[in-house]
Amino acid sequence: MLTGFSQSFVSKQADAKFPALIVSPIHFCIHSHVYFTNMLKYEQMTNQEIVKNLREMAMLYEMEGVLFKPRAYEKAAIEVEASGEEMKDLYDKGGKDALKKIPGIGDGIAFHIESLLKKGSFAEHERLKKKIPVNISELSAIEGVGPKMIKTFYQKLKIKNISDLEKAANAGKIRKLEHFGQKSEGKILKGIEFLKKSGGRRILGHIFPEIKNIEKMIRSFPEVERAIVAGSTRRRKETIGDIDFLAISTKPERVMDRFVGLPFIEHVFSKGKTKTMVKLKNGLDADLRVVPAGSYGAALNYFTGSKDHNIKLRDLAQRKGWKLNEYGLWKGKKQIAGKSEEELYKKLGLLYIEPELRENTGEIEASRSATLPKLINYNDLKGDLQVQTDWTDGEDSIEVMTEAAEKTGLEYIAITDHTKALAMTGGSDEKKLLRQMAAIDKINKAFRARGKGFRVLKGAEVNIMKDGSLDIDDKTLTKLDVVGAAVHSHFNLTREEQTKRVIRAMENRNIDIIFHLTARVIDKRGPIELDIDEIIKTAKRTKTVLEIDAFPDRSDIKDEYIKKCVLAGVKMSIDSDAHSKAHYKFLEFGIAQARRGWAEKKNIINAWPVDKMLKMLK
DSSP: OOOHHHHHHHHHHHHTTOOTTOOOGGGSOHHHHHHHHHHHHHHSOOHHHHHHHHHHHHHHHHHHTOSSHHHHHHHHHHHHHHOSSOHHHHHHHHHHHHHTTSTTOOHHHHHHHHHHHHHSOOHHHHHHHHHSOSOHHHHHTSTTOOHHHHHHHHHHHOOOSHHHHHHHHHTTOGGGSTTOOHHHHHHHHHHHHHHHTTTTOEEHHHHHHHHHHHHHHHHHSTTOSEEEEOHHHHTTOSEESEEEEEEEOSOHHHHHHHHHTSTTEEEEEEEOSSEEEEEETTSOEEEEEEEOGGGHHHHHHHHHOOHHHHHHHHHHHHHTTOEEETTEEEETTEEEEOSSHHHHHHHTTOOOOOGGGOSSSSHHHHHHTTOOOOBOOTTOOOEEEEEOOTTTTOSSOHHHHHHHHHHHTOSEEEEOOBBTTOGGGTOBOHHHHHHHHHHHHHHHHHHHHTTOOOEEEEEEEEEBOTTSOBSSOHHHHTTOSEEEEEOOSOTTOOHHHHHHHHHHHHTSTTOOEEOSTTOOBTTTBOOOOOOHHHHHHHHHHHTOEEEEEOSTTTOBSOHHHHHHHHHHTOOEEEEOOBSSGGGGGGHHHHHHHHHHTTOBGGGBGGGSOHHHHHHHOO
């Protein structure tokens, strides 16, 4: 949002027909110009940019071998990322003290954020970057490449970015480093190749808060009657390649002047009366189109897509002797629909189709025959069945995760910390699980004493071993309320081997849910090879639930598999895979994934009350 000073300034400039926020300093006295320049600096630093800096600090401290600080900065990054308010707005209201009210942000980190907002940098970050001048964010995006490895690459081979790393690996230089070898070198090259395939697309769940903030700012323009983000963002795709904004205004030129002055914009490709194309500081391209109210529905439908869905609609219009485009639905020269999407679909003889379904996968036929699914709503979840805590690799305690879930509006959660085979997480063995069960009993007893109905379920995320066996004995698993199993290793087995492996786990009478079935990590690791049809058939036979992991990097299972489950009658859960209380917000993207897969409330077990949900588990 604009500060009071900036709003006043922009309003005056708009009246004088100057582009908003773009003006020569000669129009002001030196004092005013300095004040405005400083104000503009911290308005330009978004939460995403602050998170990037904090995460870099965590990695730089880890490279230096500093204890405790890496975790502190990572936790602060998580909290900023989860914040519903931009740090610049928070700081504007209450200064550094307001920043310190955010959990995990003490005086030191608050001081650094303040410096980022005012200057775009802070001294400690600059000092460490001079010691290791590498593109940390770029290199750490490769699976398996962490801070210490990045430091080794720089010190031994002067590698600063992915291009340098790829050249070194292709030249066989990585394998010659101590503790590396040909296999490590091959994995790095494979990781780089996989990253390249993403084509510059960004994971929606991570960039979404920034997109919504830009949408909010466009809506705040006094000349804008209505504004919305369209495109693949509105369809809630897993990843996006660009962003489309749409607005209604009778003064489009003034809207464009304000838009190009937003602090998120790095470069303006073109600026017209009704369309402007820019590059944002986050690297994505964004378009803003301004349309009259009478064409809003047609334009929203057109720019939401998908392309295949739109082609099908245009064909439908043509068969009726009409023409459909972004300006409306036309019968000759007369516009017969287009003010709203609902009006458009109705005129074409269709029921309204939700944006998440618009992929030309049968939704138009279902709309025509009135057999569209009644999609699960964004407020339908009652529980979360995959939650990690500080008993293993989570950031927060069971108590903190429970309180946060209750505030989110949930009625129950399952604590599903990792088990012993995943040693890097401090995974639980049988004895540790029993201790955790006792701790959960105490928490539930305290809730009952306070007259609260919230319930914490005992669970675990058990490892599926290479042969399909589990790393926790059945005697202990029987005592848990919910047991999830997941693949965390041996990702390169053949399709037949992986399928048999997962099926063996599903056939265990104690395994209720298979977590993140395909084990993919978007932009880092591809899915394991599985016979999905055989897996779904086995899930039906064994009454095993398949999870929709809502964590944006996973979004696993994908929409086409969800639809297969819906058709087969296989139940699913939507879980956050939370490793911090800040991660419950990701449930929204799991619901979006379910909606794209045509899932209804009846298909999702944790959209049910806890007792009903527990009764259907094995």
